Amino acid sequence: MSYAIDNNLCVSCWGCIQICPSGAIVQDSRSAVIIPEHCTDCAECELACPRGAIYHTDNSIIDEDISAFIKDNTPQERLHFDIVILGGGPAGLSAGYYASKAGFSVAILERRERFGYPVACAEGISTIGLNRVIHPQPNWISSTIQKIKLFAPGGKMILVNHPEAGYILDRPAMETGLAEILANQGVKIFGQTTVRKICGENLVSSVLAQKNTNIIELTGKYFIGADGVGGISTRWAYPGISLKMGDYHSCAQVLLKSDEITDEPITEFWWGKNVAPGGYAWVFPKGGNRANVGLGIIPSMAEDGNAKHYLDKFLHNRLNDFSVIQRRDGIVPATFRLSPLGKANLLLVGDSARLPNAISGGGLDCALLSGKLAAESIAKFFYSNNEKILREYETNWKSATGKWLDIYAKLRKGVINLTDDELDKIAELLEKKLANKTWYGLDIPAVVWEIVKSSPKLLTIAGKFFINYL
Numbered sequence: 128m129s130y131a132i133d134n135n136l137c138v139s140c141w142g143c144i145q146i147c148p149s150g151a152i153v154q155d156s157r158s159a160v161i162i163p164e165h166c167t168d169c170a171e172c173e174l175a176c177p178r179g180a181i182y183h184t185d186n187s188i189i190d191e192d193i194s195a196f197i198k199d200n201t202p203q204e205r206l207h208f209d210i211v212i213l214g215g216g217p218a219g220l221s222a223g224y225y226a227s228k229a230g231f232s233v234a235i236l237e238r239r240e241r242f243g244y245p246v247a248c249a250e251g252i253s254t255i256g257l258n259r260v261i262h263p264q265p266n267w268i269s270s271t272i273q274k275i276k277l278f279a280p281g282g283k284m285i286l287v288n289h290p291e292a293g294y295i296l297d298r299p300a301m302e303t304g305l306a307e308i309l310a311n312q313g314v315k316i317f318g319q320t321t322v323r324k325i326c327g328e329n330l331v332s333s334v335l336a337q338k339n340t341n342i343i344e345l346t347g348k349y350f351i352g353a354d355g356v357g358g359i360s361t362r363w364a365y366p367g368i369s370l371k372m373g374d375y376h377s378c379a380q381v382l383l384k385s386d387e388i389t390d391e392p393i394t395e396f397w398w399g400k401n402v403a404p405g406g407y408a409w410v411f412p413k414g415g416n417r418a419n420v421g422l423g424i425i426p427s428m429a430e431d432g433n434a435k436h437y438l439d440k441f442l443h444n445r446l447n448d449f450s451v452i453q454r455r456d457g458i459v460p461a462t463f464r465l466s467p468l469g470k471a472n473l474l475l476v477g478d479s480a481r482l483p484n485a486i487s488g489g490g491l492d493c494a495l496l497s498g499k500l501a502a503e504s505i506a507k508f509f510y511s512n513n514e515k516i517l518r519e520y521e522t523n524w525k526s527a528t529g530k531w532l533d534i535y536a537k538l539r540k541g542v543i544n545l546t547d548d549e550l551d552k553i554a555e556l557l558e559k560k561l562a563n564k565t566w567y568g569l570d571i572p573a574v575v576w577e578i579v580k581s582s583p584k585l586l587t588i589a590g591k592f593f594i595n596y597l
């Protein structure tokens with residue numbers, strides 16, 4: 128699978144070459160060209176191209192088959208489930224787990240060959256973020272997070288002792304393990320099956336999916352859109368609304384091995400305009416001298432090049448010697464979530480609802496939790512109506528975590544524009560508040576509030592937000 132460029136539409140603006148975090152796009156005499164072996168399928172160029180010239184090769188071949196299928200009305204297979212889930216990432220698997228536990232017949236459609244792979248994630252999650260949704264099995268965890276090092280632009284390093292902070296997951300192991308649990312609970316899992324079309328305008332009647340050369344139709348009472356950023360579910364529920372440059376973090380990341388990466392359970396965060404404009408860099412140990420090392424930037428704020436360029440610079444400053452095992456690039460939505468969280472009988476979960484924390488980019492806990500809440504809302508009002516389900520889901524999301532994420536989304540504009548001097552001051556504050564103590568159950572909103580209070584820029588934004596919110 129890869130992206131490609133239609134050279135009849137390309138106007139050679141070279142915008143995609145600037146933003147591709149993998150350096151996978153090059154200039155040809157007529158147009159930009161994607162080198163499939165370097166493309167990590169992150170979809171960033173598709174979102175950015177002003178001409179709509181970039182498409183997923185998977186999506187191009189099938190339109191005629193779908194049309195023929197609809198015309199003939201002779202499905203090769205037609206199946207019915209209470210709940211049909213589009214996408215088998217953390218959000219979809221969590222939804223499937225809770226929906227099947229509640230006794231419903233459930234199908235999950237996942238286009239990948241292997242659950243959780245390829246990885247486009249640093250795999251870090253807080254202890255509470257994982258445990259409140261699912262009890263992890265030992266092989267799902269590559270490493271624990273017990274200490275956090277923050278590196279401020281001016282050179283200060285702050286060490287926070289937080290013995291139960293979280294985990295660095297092994298996402299392929301976790302998602303494959305979850306899929307197995309779900310299959311044992313009776314969920315019908317369709318692997319290597321791509322959803323091609325959502326049928327129905329105001330209400331989803333069915334989805335058409337392709338497995339190898341077969342087209343199958345799945346009908347259901349409720350549908351859960353868990354197909355990630357820019358997926359088909361979001362496009363159905365919110366036609367014409369796309370992520371704009373500046374609404375997401377462009378992330379370049381590698382899984383690497385180096386003798387300089389110890390297996391101590393310490394994660395590193397690096398701030399600063401020269402390191403990662405509008406974002407930060409991270410080093411998350413994975414055990415066996417391996418680590419996910421990456422960074423997220425706001426492309427429009429980056430003066431020196433794309434995310435890959437900044438990562439190359441960071442890697443060579445941080446490590447003397449390393450071997451790259453795998454590229455793990457991608458994008459994270461960093462804007463207000465979609466509201467309402469779905470339309471009619473389709474509920475959006477995880478990245479497809481743009482739920483990640485707009486400041487940290489963390490989206491795994493949001494994906495897992497939203498899957499659970501969506502499934503529970505459907506279970507509660509299955510025999511009632513769509514409005515009640517959407518309202519229940521929205522209310523529970525807000526009270527569980529959503530109201531804080533709304534605040535972070537509002538603060539993001541101020542945070543990404545903090546100067547290096549302001550970041551250094553925040554680092555000093557954090558040192559006073561957090562260093563030289565051991566923390567259990569660190570209250571993150573309280574820490575964020577301390578930071579907001581210390582910065583006139585952030586305090587003004589927060590003040591305006593609360594006036595509108597209350």
Ligand SMILES: Cc1cc2nc3c(=O)[nH]c(=O)nc-3n(C[C@H](O)[C@H](O)[C@H](O)COP(=O)(O)OP(=O)(O)OC[C@H]3O[C@@H](n4cnc5c(N)ncnc54)[C@H](O)[C@@H]3O)c2cc1C
Nearest residue numbers: 214216217218238248249250251322355457477478490491
């Ligand atoms: C570089 C990077 C680092 C990150 N690091 C972290 C981190 O350390 N911690 C954290 O909390 N978050 C992190 N995130 C964010 C996190 O990875 C996402 O928020 C999370 O994966 C969202 O889960 P999801 O299930 O909503 O979507 P996804 O994980 O994207 O899953 C969507 C699934 O749907 C499938 N799919 C898509 N379209 C179709 C279709 N048409 N038919 C069938 N299946 C389909 C896909 O194959 C995929 O398996 C990171 C993101 C990036 C890019």
Ligand code: SF4
Nearest residue numbers: 137138140141143176
């Ligand atoms: S962004 Fe679109 S139009 Fe511009 S070079 Fe890339 S493919 Fe061509």
Ligand code: SF4
Nearest residue numbers: 147166167169170172
């Ligand atoms: S890596 Fe991402 S931005 Fe680069 S070509 Fe592939 S899909 Fe496009």
